[in-house]
Amino acid sequence: MSLSRRDFLKLGSTIAGSAVLSACGPVYDWLDGDQTAGPNSILPEADFRLLNRMTYGPTVSTRQQFAQLGMGNWIEEQLQPESIENFTCTLRLRNLSTLEKSASDLFDQSNQLFDSLDKQTVPGELRQATLLRQVYSQRQFFEIMVEFWNDHFNITTEKGACFYLKTVDDREVSRAHAFGSFGDLLSASAHSPAMLVYLDNQANQRGAPNENYARELMELHSLGVDAGYTQKDVMELARCLTGWSVKEHFWRGEFTFDEDMHDIGSKTVLGMHINSAGQSEAESVIELLGRHPSTARFVATKLTRRFIADDVPADLVDKAATAFEQTGGDIPSVLRLILLDGLPHMQPKYKRPVNFVTSALRLLEAETDGGDPMQHYMLRMGQRYFGWPTPDGYPDTNTPWQATLLPRWLFAFALVRNEIPGTDLDLVDLVERAGAHTLPEAINQISALLLGTPLPAIERDKLIASLTEFNASDEEMLTVITGGILASPAFQWR
Helix, strand or coil: CCCCHHHHHHHHHHHHCCCCCCCCCCHHHHCCCCCCCCCCCCCCHHHHHHHHHHCCCCCHHHHHHHHHHCHHHHHHHHCCHHHCCCHHHHHHCCCCCCCCCCHHHHHHHHCCECCECCCCHHHHHHHHHHHHHHHHCCCHHHHHHHHHHHHHCCCCCCCCCHHHHHHHHHHHHHHHHCCCEHHHHHHHHHCCHHHHHHCCHHHCECCECCCHHHHHHHHCCCCCCCCCCCHHHHHHHHHHCCCEEECCECECCCEEECHHHCCCCCEEECCEEECCCCHHHHHHHHHHHHCCHHHHHHHHHHHHHHHCCCCCCHHHHHHHHHHHHHCCCEHHHHHHHHHHHHHHHCCCCECCHHHHHHHHHHHCCCEECCCHHHHHHHHHHCCCCCCCCCCCCCCCCCHHHCCCHHHHHHHHHHHHCCCCCCEECCHHHHHHHCCCCCHHHHHHHHHHHHHCCCCCHHHHHHHHHHHHCCCCCHHHHHHHHHHHHHHCHHHHEC
């Protein structure tokens, strides 16, 4: 390209800051009715917004399938991911050897050179696989929910043995139960060695109780902080959980219950009297938590916030909580209600870095291996996979993420200039396959892909005119404008 990097960044920033792209809201708000020369997949605003919540970026094929099936049928299909063919995504994961291994094998692989642990390969492959699944999986809503549950039951790979245990947790907790019963999901998390290590329950022993996991199990995983439980309930649950630990030698990394470390004697949690019964004591409490009305409301609120709006509609939460209770915590039933009844209440949500990166890659049909260079950009934006240090998970509201615009700009311009090793983008081929033959048509295609609809013709032509004095080629102008759209406030919302 003849444009210098300095000129490219300057021009791209100018375009991103133009009046037409600087609005902090969806592009539909300022449409002038010109929808010519875009892909034949332009959807009504409500449908496009819904797809942005249920996918990591609604590609042309996704939009067309949505239009053919209709909203209800498309949602039902996504709620049954096992029925969706996903071979091409699976093929991309074939060289990641750690994803299906047991905890013991993962530890052994990390400890091949005497006593020097390699703590990068296993979590590195998990991060790489997560990005590849989010970008290329046809089971998009499933991946969205896997991310949600990984946030809800947050575990960082930076703590102790979690660097290899999280791979098993991701597979056997979040992925295995994403669309199942919340009670089963809660139980699977409670038996997860990664969770027990992360929240120190392996140190919870008779005579030396550690209440860390018991507290978070109530506060963050089930009832919510305002549910009315007491410190006494936390301590009694911690007593129930004594002896819940992780094997350290044979079958390393598997769950174990150590009877010798268990605090015998009766307990009372949330008014429920529990006789001394070993491992089943905590399991009876976990079952109670999984179906508790406060859990129904807490989970319904979090799901509504994720998919509808930061300020959750109270009536919708009430309905979702009722659906939770009536179905015994059936996750698809709760999601179905939130999505269909909540559509009129959807408000713009600021893209978290994961949504920003994956939507750019998906919508521009980029090829990426998801490796370290791409992961580095995620880290700079503040959302490295499995990197949040505290148990509450990455923030799910707009405000915490609105200070990350500069690293987003740098990613956007590096992507369109093909400066990220392991990632390739061919804008010319993309617009040619879409049938664009002129620069205005190409920009219409890119805008429709990224924002849901072409730019108003007058504003589009202003952007082109602003670049002509630099004697840039059509390809350069397309690249600059694409980078500018990615970096613009308009693309930061979903």
